[in-house]
Amino acid sequence: MFLIYNYLPGGNLESFIRGRSAATVQWKILHKIAFHIARALAYLHDQCAPRILHRDVKPSNILLDDEFNAYLSDFGLARLLGTSETHATTGVAGTFGYVAPEYAMTCRVSEKADVYSYGVVLLELMSDKKALENGFNIVSWASLLLRHGRAKEVFTAGLWESSPHDDLVEMLHLAITCTDDTLSTRPTMKSVVQRLRQIRPS
Known part of the structure; x- marks a missing residue:
């Protein structure tokens, strides 16, 4: 058996985030990548039958082509959800820093x-910072800055100066809502796609 994959010359999102310079940070590209990832997850959650949980969404599992179209990859940890709302596992799968707190605590995903x-x-896409590093937690850090009216400090160099502030802050609010500890507060991926459409660059 042979598996044939499209060649994606842009590498993965992790390399893109770590390697970009201030000159390459553009709001249109950032939004495009964020939108494509969201649309892929919304498809898995809402349009597949049975529904699919990826369980390992992280920058190294997101591939880019030469036009910055983003593709979700590596479904090695994916699970079918079926008709139930949750899936019980015997252990936590995924990558530390990206695993939801309730999943880590209860093994129910x-x-x-x-x-x-x-x-x-x-x-990570907005800030160029890693999810976890030497005691740093990107979710806690970004939430703290947003609460204290210091949203500007979240964004990587050059992005705030060259992009519409209202749209950047709206995307930051969206990211913080997605990482809320309370499940009922987090939006669905379908809702995320809708919100990203509302702030699409002109």
Whole structure:
């Protein structure tokens, strides 16, 4: 058996985030990547039958082509959700820093766990910071800055100066909502797609 994949010359999102310079940070590209990831997850959650949980959404599992179209990859940890709202597991799968807190505590995973992971990826995409590093937690850090009216400090160099502030803050609010500890507060991926459409660059 042979598996044939399209060649995606843009590498993965992790390399894109770590390697970009201030000159390459553009609001249109950031939004495009965020939108494509959200649309892929919404498809898995709402249009597949049975529904699919990815369970390992992170920058290294998101591939880019030469036009910055984003593709979700590596379904090795994915699970079928079926008709129930949650899926019980015998252990926690995924990557530390992207795993939703309720999944880590109870081993019960739902679509909202993918939403949490997406929110972390969105924060990384906006800030160029890693999810976890030497005691740093990107979710706690971004939430603190937003609460104290210091949203500007979240964004990577050059992005705030060259992009519409209202749209950036709206995307930051979206990321923080996706990573809320309370499942009922987190939006569905379908809702995330709708919100991103509302702030689409002109």
